[in-house]
């Protein structure tokens with residue numbers, strides 16, 4: 129095994145060990161041996177997830193005229209006939225004829241031949257597998273079947289009427305936004321662009337769930353569908369264009385070998401990315417670089433070719449982050465131009481008129497989708513902010529993401545210090561998520577908080593009893609300073 133791969137596996141094992149021990153996540157139904165592709169969050173993981181979702185919500189809902197809605201996760205079969213998921217939402221499956229192990233053919237090729245296989249047809253995959261004499265990953269037999277498409281939808285049978293009432297668990301939150309479009313458009317005063325966001329569960333019967341949160345069968349998505357007038361796709365008002373035209377996006381276009389920083393102006397001219405689409409890309413990149421504090425070199429947008437894109441997309445740029453544990457840049461979201469594909473399909477199948485009257489014309493709005501896998505983002509944050517130092521490991525999460533804001537310690541559990549420490553704890557817990565502890569060596573207590581990413585620890589010691597000051601220790605620098613209790617809230621808020 130190469131050194132890079134070994135380091136990646138070791139890091140993955142270390143993060144997973146912390147996650148299990150400290151309460152970030154674990155396999156669902158672990159006491160029954162777990163089930164591939166299903167994970168549960170413990171209290172710290174859930175806090176990180178809530179923080180990510182809240183940050184996403186407050187940031188992306190600032191896109192003009194955007195609203196969050198909620199919907200059922202079970203949707204009738206007709207929805208997915210109209211959306212094309214029942215026909216096209218397929219992954220390539222291959223079966224070993226010797227041990228009957230079934231696995232995903234494109235990933236199998238990518239792992240073994242180190243090439244991108246997403247755009248290959250089943251026939252091309254079968255040929256490559258034969259030509260390179262690839263063996264079954266389980267029993268090592270050469271006797272592998274032909275690659276076939278496998279539909280990833282999860283059927284559910286509702287009520288007592290059986291087959292007539294067939295429904296599916298939704299494979300993306302997007303469809304619910306499309307189903308709600310007409311109602312929301314009317315309720316939100318008939319204006320475009322209109323953003324409809326959903327943070328909710330999605331289900332895909334993945335053939336080979338793996339890489340922890342990267343290929344789950346049940347996961348959370350945060351998606352914003354922006355409905356707009358297609359005649360306006362390359363128009364922004366003067367101020368908006370001025371604001372972003374010089375901003376540099378980190379792009380890996382089809383014709384490039386490595387990513388480059390390219391201004392929106394250039395991307396519009398040379399890569400023909402429409403201005404409205406660029407506005408969304410700028411919003412996304414700023415979310416990662418400025419809000420989540422992701423280092424620039426670990427972020428990029430990757431353009432997908434016609435063959436690689438999802439069946440409903442006309443323009444498709446994946447959002448990728450560099451993840452050491454998974455061996456390189458990995459998709460954590462996407463910016464997709466879905467045109468009127470979905471609304472048109474629903475109009476045709478439901479026979480409901482989904483045209484609107486706007487800008488003095490009758491038309492079906494087009495959709496720009498900003499799609500994020502919440503769980504993949506959580507893993508990405510754990511990977512990127514995990515650090516090992518001589519005497520400690522830490523998650524140097526940005527403050528907005530850390531599961532706990534502040535730990536409050538009494539240096540010893542006597543001499544009136546715990547009482548004073550509880551007083552301090554009661555003051556700050558109104559504004560921050562806090563953890564209180566009064567036992568054990570203080571150094572070890574600091575290490576335990578570093579390990580879960582707590583940005584500040586406050587310690588009450590004998591000096592506190594004399595002058596009402598406490599020490600604040602900062603996680604990354606480990607520097608401590610003394611501060612008056614009366615100034616504590618202001619200091620912590622800055």
Ligand code: ATP
Nearest residue numbers: 334341342343344347459460461462499500501504
């Ligand atoms: P992939 O190519 O990795 O299968 P996708 O292109 O099919 O993903 P989309 O349909 O664009 O994914 O879904 C949007 C986002 O939802 C993805 O970028 C990803 O973050 C998340 N996502 C998709 N499938 C899964 C999964 N099986 N497990 C966890 N997250 C997922």
